Amino acid sequence: MNMADYVIMTDSCCDLTADMARQLSLEVLPLRLEMEGKSYRNLLDGSEIGFQDFYRHVRNGAMPVTSAVNVGDFEAAMRPILASGRDILCLCFSSALSTTYQSAVIAGRELSESFPERKVLVMDSLCASMGQGLFVWLCAREKQKGKTLEEVWDYAEGAKANICHWFTVDDLKHLKRGGRVSAAAALFGTMLSVKPVLHVDGQGRLIPMEKCRGRKASLLALVDHMEKTAVDPEEYPVFISHGDCREEAEFLAEEVRRRLGVREVFINYIGPVIGSHTGAGAVTLFFVGRSR
Numbered sequence: 441m442n443m444a445d446y447v448i449m450t451d452s453c454c455d456l457t458a459d460m461a462r463q464l465s466l467e468v469l470p471l472r473l474e475m476e477g478k479s480y481r482n483l484l485d486g487s488e489i490g491f492q493d494f495y496r497h498v499r500n501g502a503m504p505v506t507s508a509v510n511v512g513d514f515e516a517a518m519r520p521i522l523a524s525g526r527d528i529l530c531l532c533f534s535s536a537l538s539t540t541y542q543s544a545v546i547a548g549r550e551l552s553e554s555f556p557e558r559k560v561l562v563m564d565s566l567c568a569s570m571g572q573g574l575f576v577w578l579c580a581r582e583k584q585k586g587k588t589l590e591e592v593w594d595y596a597e598g599a600k601a602n603i604c605h606w607f608t609v610d611d612l613k614h615l616k617r618g619g620r621v622s623a624a625a626a627l628f629g630t631m632l633s634v635k636p637v638l639h640v641d642g643q644g645r646l647i648p649m650e651k652c653r654g655r656k657a658s659l660l661a662l663v664d665h666m667e668k669t670a671v672d673p674e675e676y677p678v679f680i681s682h683g684d685c686r687e688e689a690e691f692l693a694e695e696v697r698r699r700l701g702v703r704e705v706f707i708n709y710i711g712p713v714i715g716s717h718t719g720a721g722a723v724t725l726f727f728v729g730r731s732r
Contacts, residue, residue: 445526445589446526446528446559447467447527447528447529448464448465448466448529448530448531448576448579448580448583448592449467449469449517449518449521449528449531449544450466450467450468450530450531450532450572450576451468451469451470451509451532451540452468452470452471452481452482452711452713453471453482453533453538453540453568453569453572453711453713453714454569454572454573454576455484455569455570455572455573455681455708455709455711456577456708457484457706457708458483458484458485460577460706461484464576464577464581465580466576466580467517467521468484469514469517470482470509471506471508471509471533471538471540471713472506472713473505473506473507473713473716474504474505474507475489475494475497475502475503475505475716476497480712482711482712482713484711486709489712491684491712492684494712494715495720498715498719498720499720504716505716506713506716508533508538508539508540509540509543509544510543511543511547511550513543514530514543514544514547514548515547515550515551518530518547518548518551518560519551519554522551522554522555522558522560523555525558527559527560527561527589528548528558528559528561529561529563529579529589529593530560530561530562530563531565531575531576531579532544532563532564533567533568533572534564534565534566534567534640534644534645535564535566535644536566536643536644536646537568537644537645537646541564545562548561548562559589561593563593563600564644565596565600565603566600566601566640566642566643566644567600567603567640567644568605569605569607569681569711569714569724569726570680570681570706570708570710570724570726571603571604571605571679571726573679573681573708573726574603574679574726574727574728575596575599575600575603577677577679578599579595579596582595599728601642601731601732602671602729602731602732603726603729603732604639604665604666604669604670604726604727604728604731604732605639605640605724605725605732606637606638606639606661606662606666606724606725606726607637607638607639607662607718607722607723607725608635608636608637608638608652608655608661608662608722608723609635609636609638609683609718609722610720610721611719612648613719634652635651635652635655635657635658636648636650636651636658637649637650637651637658637661637662637665639665640732642731642732655688659688659691659692659723662723662725663692663695663696663699663700663725665725666678666696666700666725666727666729667699667700669729669730669731670700670727670728670729671728671729672728673696673700673701673727674700674701674702674703676727676728677702677704677705677706678696678702678704678705678726678727679706679707679726680692680693680705680706680707680708680723680724680725680726681708681709681710681714681724681726682707682708682710682722682723682724683709683719683720683721683722683723684709684720685720685721685723686707689707689723690707692725693705693707696725696727710724
């Protein structure tokens with residue numbers, strides 16, 4: 441099987457840049473959001489709603505509502521690929537946070553009746569934002585090395601448990617509103633000068649881990665966690681995403697370079713769908729570690 445015989449598909453919660461997705465030859469399906477009476481697709485290039493524009497609305501009190509990629513969207517994207525004689529490896533946003541994965545599974549199953557000779561392999565990444573992006577990036581690099589669909593699937597099965605997600609938010613009200621964390625956990629975000637640090641666990645769930653006194657302390661705590669668990673930080677890239685606070689993302693990037701010798705750092709916005717649940721001011725750190 442050659443590289444052209446299958447396509448890696450994912451969704452826009454990977455928060456990769458449009459250029460990165462293009463360079464990796466990814467098929468990316470957008471999740472959606474509704475805000476102030478308008479509906480938008482979360483496109484990687486921000487062409488339906490710009491990233492800064494989105495966060496300006498959130499800071500002004502907008503409360504977006506998000507929706508997953510549905511079965512029909514997946515069928516419409518998958519059908520022409522299968523009809524062209526290519527298979528699909530679909531790497532989806534964590535099933536603990538969205539129904540996108542379930543929709544992809546249903547679509548793949550239904551299309552198998554029309555294309556019995558083709559394969560649609562759907563994986564729950566258990567990842568989010570640029571953690572999902574890092575996971576997809578690593579898998580796409582394996583494909584670029586000439587690995588078969590099955591070889592990349594096996595690689596992905598082993599790799600997803602090693603994609604570490606650490607992040608901090610200004611407060612937890614958006615995560616609480618969306619049901620991503622409990623009301624009790626949201627108390628972290630209401631305490632004066634206390635900034636919560638969270639991670640995504642091995643089941644793809646958001647878990648509050650600790651409280652830090654002040655913003656800088658919370659950013660440094662992310663690097664502390666990376667220092668404890670990172671594997672070959674000089675060899676693997678680090679991905680950082682942010683909720684319209686580039687300066688703090690750059691500070692975090694400089695710290696991982698200084699303390700761990702990281703050579704390659706990719707920084708991008710947290711897209712509008714993830715940002716609807718984290719709010720403005722979130723900063724995330726994703727890296728390859730021994731375990732989550």
